[in-house]
Amino acid sequence: MPLRQRLADLRGPAVPPRPLDARALAALAANPGCGRRALLDGAGVDKTALAGALGSPAGFGQSQFAIARGNSFEARVKADGGAELLRLVHERLGAGGEPPGGRARVPDLAAAGPEGRAGRTALALREATAAAREEGAWSFLDHPMLVLEVAGTPAYLEPDAVVVHPDGRWTVVEIKSFPMIDGSADAPKVGAAARQAAVYLLALERTAARLEGAEAGHTALLVCPENFSNLPTAAVLDLRKQRAVTRRQLDRLTRVEELAAALPAGLSFDVSRPAEELAEAVASVAASYAPDCLAACELAFHCRDRAREAGSVTVLGRSVRGELGVLTTVEEALDAAAGRGEGPDDGPSPERAALRLAARLRAEALDAAGDGGRRLAGLPCPRPEVP
Template sequence: MSSYPAGGPPQRTPQTTTLRQRLADLRGLAVPPRPLDARALAALAANPGCGRRALLDGAGVDKTALAQALGSPAPFGQSQFAIVRGNSFEAKVKGDGGAELLRLVHERLGAGAEPPGPAVPVPDLTAAGPEGRAARTALALREATAAGTWTLLDHPMLALEVAGTPAYLEPDAVVVHPDGRWTVVEIKSFPMIDGSADAAKVGAAARQAAVYVLALERTAEKLPGSTVGQQVVLVCPKDFSNLPTAALVDVRRERAVTRRQLERLTRVEDLAAALPEGTCFDPARPAEELTEAVSAVTAAYAPECLAACELAFHCRERARDADEVTALGRSLRGELGGLTTVESALAAASGAGCAEDPIAAALHQAARLRAEALTLVPAPTSPEAAACPC
């Protein structure tokens, strides 16, 4: 039986081959591509104006190694303890052919459906390369939907086009319901205490799961009779034990935001075409050459990047050197309008800005009111009062 759905394997056009060669040249011919994952796409969607991240992620550049070579390493990544704990918990959840996992899914989403039997199909999704695995996953989804039975897909491979290039994503699991619904399952090792978990961690999991839902919808568009659930099943340890429990997370809002942001991304081929000939981001190259190559791609730095991008420290240093107001935050940048540098903003506050500019006039008025308020503050009457931090 063929491992590809109807139509055969994905076809490569001359344009696709040329783009892949160009991206390989940018990455370095001896450097293997670093695949995009859902976490990277969620972070990329949060900053769609950053051409630097879009190009480097699209080319498969290892940004951690690149930041190290540039002299601005970032402390990113999970600890080995957290990785081992997460893998152990996932193996426990999926033990016995995924019986416990399917029980939790049926308990949360299986109202009106027959409970999963003792021997639920778990298709073999192995294939050559990510393209082959994605095709094999699509075929398994088609067969499970047509069969109308509970089916568990363990680490399926999904494809999603991002900025003109395919990204291959691997969710923890996808469950096919007897009625043709597909549900994304996220397994996390942080605890769910009294039925609720840390809001920040749940939000990050929801944004990551929304990327999987988008990719799964692309596959569902080609398979009539199938639908993708907008609620994902989040499986976590219960309280302080290692027993799994589950909760439903509605990702409709995160999905809509992620889809809108990904559609706004500049296409990778446009970014690559604008670069000087010979540009390469191979971390083995000299730091001066890498700095010049990275500077050739426009960035959109904001303090939020520090929690999501390996190059954030390098970009922050360059933003500060260029006196950009984006280094102070996106909200401030939006309020300052055409005042793009800290120097121009300070000049407007001092009254040297254009009087016809309403933003400059408002900034000057705010500075004047602040100065007047400070003059009304009484001077300290004793050394103790002067030393008081309040």
């Protein structure tokens, strides 16, 4: 059976594929080992509707207040033809070029449909690169439309902005409403912004490859409010690592045929089916749950419940999972700490030895601390004998 038909059967014959956006592609890069997400996204399954049908609706997303605040901040950054944005770009990434002043070009990117907008963006980038070479002009593209092929299907992506420098370089700009306090911001949020910018960079590189002499730099500019004000400040993001991870994950999506071929015939993620059938279908695809999924995947609550039922150590986080090595369940870890569950023919296990040592040291520390230490640890204290 052709792959396109197989994927259509997986999401439901009458269900149109859900297009991938930059957030979804960035989330794939954040959890590259999850076959469940790779297959569902590759097949264009609406994971929000699927989570609702399974009884575990997605619980993340921005509030209307946060969206309004973000839109207001972005409008301020881009006011006056992007003057403040271009000032920040020149300050952080100007590399000695002339300040933009009043010479910045702001091309009109309006067109019909995403295909038309993508074509208009490619033309604007070509014209901006030529103007940079001939006149040394800056160009500011507001919400351009880029295209990136994912699993044989074009994904249309819309970054906040792309700036063309006087030397012809292209830079992706990400505008976020979370604050940058004393020059630094919340690390998980910055990481998510970098992964999203890396997706845009990959699409921008595909466009640059078709234009002679065009170059998409490996850095992006993150613009955020400074401290607790609404004034913009910026930081440079090095995207080389995120770009490599995202490219590998997208290459994995092109092999979604292998994941689909391993599924039993007749299996479907059509949300019109009974919840029991959907749960069985989802369980047939291996997942790699981690607490980070709660902020990035619509199926996170469903996967967390299944991981808890199985006693998987993945619910404790990726770092704990990595430290425990061959021990994949909480019960196995507790048995190892107590010196149980290791047969006479088992080879030496550093994870088991480390857990036994940790349990012994904990017991010694609690004994030395007395009843106060046991109370802090939530352990029962022996009652004193009453004469």
